[in-house]
Amino acid sequence: MGLMIDAAVIGCGRMGAFTSDAVRRFAPPCWLPLAHAEAIRNHPALRLAALADTQADALERAAAHYGVAHTYLDPRRMIDDVRPSLAGIATRTIGRADILAHAVAAGTRALHVEKPLCNSMRELGALEALFAPEDVFITYGTIRRLLAPYRAAIEAVQSGRWGDLLEVQVNLGRGALYWTHPHSVDLLLYAAGGRAVESVSARLSGVEHGSHALEVESDPVVESASVWFTGGVEGRITRSPGSDLVLSCTGGQIAVEADGRTVTSYAPEGDDPYSVRRTLGSALTPDAPGGTLAPVSQLVACLQGDAAALTANAALKQDILLGQRILFAMVQSHAQAGRAVVPSEVDPGWSVLARSGTRFA
Ligand SMILES: NC(=O)c1ccc[n+]([C@@H]2O[C@H](COP(=O)([O-])OP(=O)(O)OC[C@H]3O[C@@H](n4cnc5c(N)ncnc54)[C@H](O)[C@@H]3O)[C@@H](O)[C@H]2O)c1
Known part of the structure; x- marks a missing residue:
């Protein structure tokens, strides 16, 4: 040894x-x-x-x-x-x-x-x-980005078989910025595969300020958020339940459902223009840790x-660093009535304590 x-x-x-x-x-x-x-x-x-x-x-x-x-x-x-x-x-x-x-x-x-x-x-x-x-x-x-079902889904998208990536949707329910959405933002960055972030916009609720305007005491709920990547790819954080990642391409969708329980494709086959859902079986036998x-x-x-x-x-x-910056960009966008915020232009004064009741995220 x-x-x-x-x-x-x-x-x-x-x-x-x-x-x-x-x-x-x-x-x-x-x-x-x-x-x-x-x-x-x-x-x-x-x-x-x-x-x-x-x-x-x-x-x-x-x-x-x-x-x-x-x-x-x-x-x-x-x-x-x-x-x-x-x-x-x-x-x-x-x-x-x-x-x-x-x-x-x-x-x-x-x-x-x-x-x-x-x-x-x-x-x-x-x-x-x-x-x-x-x-x-x-x-x-x-x-998630290191787990077999997510890797399989991204590989499927990158294979080009379903066309070009258009939208990435993360459905983790109506969750809090600090508690839940580091996961969502990371999935968006992973799915975007190195495309640069152009802007971030978000609508939050439950934003409670601390001692000054740039200090958020609470862990706000993300009601909706969009991250725009170069090449016109949009990443969206929704309130939909399901613990799903949905990758929409020009020729069909790939979805990781229930935190990786299944990976499916949803796309037309043959002459029939309507989409058919299929399980991507190979994704379900993880060979990685x-x-x-x-x-x-x-x-x-x-x-x-x-x-x-x-x-x-x-x-x-x-x-990891960009994901955290995007969380601050969401807070800034909300404070500016949903304006699109460029990550490099986030105000260096922001802080989020992320308190829920007596606990902190
Ligand atoms: N990756 C995930 O899926 C996931 C899931 C749940 C929680 N989390 C995150 O993990 C973190 C921990 O969450 P948890 O649910 O395990 O919390 P927890 O309260 O169960 O455990 C935190 C532990 O850290 C100790 N601690 C706090 N400050 C410390 C310090 N300065 N030095 C040493 N020990 C200290 C506490 O005494 C406690 O035992 C949180 O930030 C949470 O957001 C991540």
Whole structure:
């Protein structure tokens, strides 16, 4: 066996350590293992060396479950003592950007980071600089793009068999900007396949301001949003239920339904102009790692110098940063009565705390 890579998890709640029962029961198998600690335990090159959580009960529970001896109530101390090569960050958003900066400064090169990325444009600016070096590898909690059904759908679109991509629609129900829609925005960027974002427009509700006009205290609901890409491709976030990604092309539609339970095509066949729905069977037998093991595997491959992983991660880092900027662009568009906002022109003063009740996203 080769040398084991030391890994650690910061934040030992649901995403960090204990996948919810509902996900275990109902999510398609490609979503598992979902908790960061579980994914790390499932990777043959990784050793789960330490855990950190500011809450002693969460920390003890995770330490007992995973049999980890090194536990820390202070994530910074853990990073300084253990110096993990790879870390999962599954805290709530507030303070996440600072933990990331501390980890990278201490020499941690590979980080799997929960969504959303940060709370302010100021933090985003710092993260853009932090992510810039080629030997800093970042993956993100918006994992659908790495799961087999989504990859199969995008490959189907890119095959050209259904014509040119026109529209991408993400239906994750009537969800909140920070809690739900980092996933939607990431799917739009993934489906757009490197096309540049021209503008973003959005209508929100439940926008509660904090101490100044550019500070949003709440986690607003996205009533509708459009992201326009070069080449006339439109990405849309709807309120429709279903957990679906619908890729509309000039000659038919490809859809990933129910978070990956099925992948279908809907297109005319032969002389009949009416569309027929078919299951794309090959998409349903995943041959790639599932859940959070997918991004963690990419990080390990990057640490091992794998050329394909390095290329993929360089592009992914750009999408993670752009995705977060698009969330701020949506807030700005709403504040300007739905005006189209160019991502590079988002006001650097925006912040979103994303509070729902007593909790933060
Ligand atoms: N990728 C997904 O599909 C998905 C799903 C659910 C939640 N999330 C995101 O994951 C994050 C965590 O969500 P969750 O449901 O696991 O929350 P949670 O409340 O269950 O767990 C968070 C844990 O982090 C700990 N923590 C908070 N601040 C900390 C700090 N500074 N240092 C160390 N530990 C700290 C808390 O004590 C808690 O144990 C959220 O930002 C959420 O938006 C992602």
